[in-house]
Amino acid sequence: MLLVLACVCAVALAAGQKWLAIAKDDLHDPQSPGVGVLQEPAEALGALGAQVPDAVGNQVRWVQALDRGLIQPRTNILPETKVNLRTTEVLLVNTAHMGLVKFPHRQHTAWLDCSNCHGAVGLFEQKAGATKIGMFRVLAGEKCGLCHGAVAFPLTECDRCHSVKRDGPEHAAFNGALVREAGSP
Numbered sequence: 001m002l003l004v005l006a007c008v009c010a011v012a013l014a015a016g017q018k019w020l021a022i023a024k025d026d027l028h029d030p031q032s033p034g035v036g037v038l039q040e041p042a043e044a045l046g047a048l049g050a051q052v053p054d055a056v057g058n059q060v061r062w063v064q065a066l067d068r069g070l071i072q073p074r075t076n077i078l079p080e081t082k083v084n085l086r087t088t089e090v091l092l093v094n095t096a097h098m099g100l101v102k103f104p105h106r107q108h109t110a111w112l113d114c115s116n117c118h119g120a121v122g123l124f125e126q127k128a129g130a131t132k133i134g135m136f137r138v139l140a141g142e143k144c145g146l147c148h149g150a151v152a153f154p155l156t157e158c159d160r161c162h163s164v165k166r167d168g169p170e171h172a173a174f175n176g177a178l179v180r181e182a183g184s185p
């Protein structure tokens, strides 16, 4: 028990040291009067980063923070806006030697509306396998790269997207299809 506590503290300490002070982050002008008014990232993110730490990005595992109820983001500004959750997972298979990419709808629609990706914005077709994506576009900040590396976990985390081993058990669980319900046997 003591060991567990010690580990948790070590994680918290390590996490607390990761966020650079605003005056020292090489992004803000240290002479600006805004420095000292803005909340320090370590103060804003430290508690979350200790509970659901991430080694990359802003050091918080946001999907876990939401799933565990550690944050309750406001779902709507206008009262008529409804959260529309979709729970299918889509395999994107043009990945050369890399693992297949599993796109999970639930983790996205918990934060985002269908119209952020489908319809007029034209990011992705609503038909599995119909969109031309490709790593080059993603790295150029298009498609998945519009958010990943900007507001969601960075593109250096290859395996978080390329998570399904070709012909491995999880691939087999799709039964030859590109789409299935998350968590279905």
Ligand code: HEC
Pocket: 084, 085, 086, 088, 089, 090, 091, 092, 103, 105, 108, 109, 112, 113, 114, 115, 116, 117, 118, 124, 125, 126, 127, 128, 129, 130, 131, 132, 179
């Ligand atoms: C973050 C972006 C994103 C959001 C938000 C999103 N989707 Fe998708 N959707 C995708 C991607 C990527 C695919 C796969 C496209 C492909 O394979 O060409 C897809 C595929 C689909 C498909 C075909 C596969 C399937 O699941 O049956 C449907 C239908 C679909 N989306 C509906 C929706 C609906 C309805 C919503 C809102 C509740 C939604 N999507 C929200 C990215 C998104």
Ligand code: HEC
Pocket: 092, 093, 094, 095, 096, 097, 098, 101, 131, 132, 133, 134, 135, 136, 138, 144, 145, 148, 154, 155, 156, 157, 158, 159, 160, 161, 162
């Ligand atoms: C945010 C999700 C994401 C991350 C992170 C990611 N990829 Fe990809 N990758 C994709 C998608 C989506 C495709 C296209 C799949 C499709 O169209 O069927 C792809 C395709 C590829 C391909 C196939 C060839 C090509 O040019 O499209 C390679 C190789 C690849 N990725 C390598 C990597 C490597 C190496 C990393 C880590 C440095 C990485 N990817 C990180 C989503 C990602």
Ligand code: HEC
Pocket: 061, 062, 063, 064, 101, 102, 103, 104, 107, 108, 111, 112, 116, 117, 123, 143, 144, 145, 146, 147, 148, 151, 152, 153, 160, 161
């Ligand atoms: C409109 C913005 C947006 C687009 C486009 C987008 N994502 Fe995401 N994605 C997010 C956000 C926000 C999260 C949650 C925060 C995080 O994990 O960093 C997320 C989380 C994820 C997760 C983590 C799920 C988990 O359980 O931890 C995966 C995997 C993922 N995205 C893959 C993809 C792939 C593959 C594509 C392209 C086919 C894509 N995303 C396109 C915004 C987006």
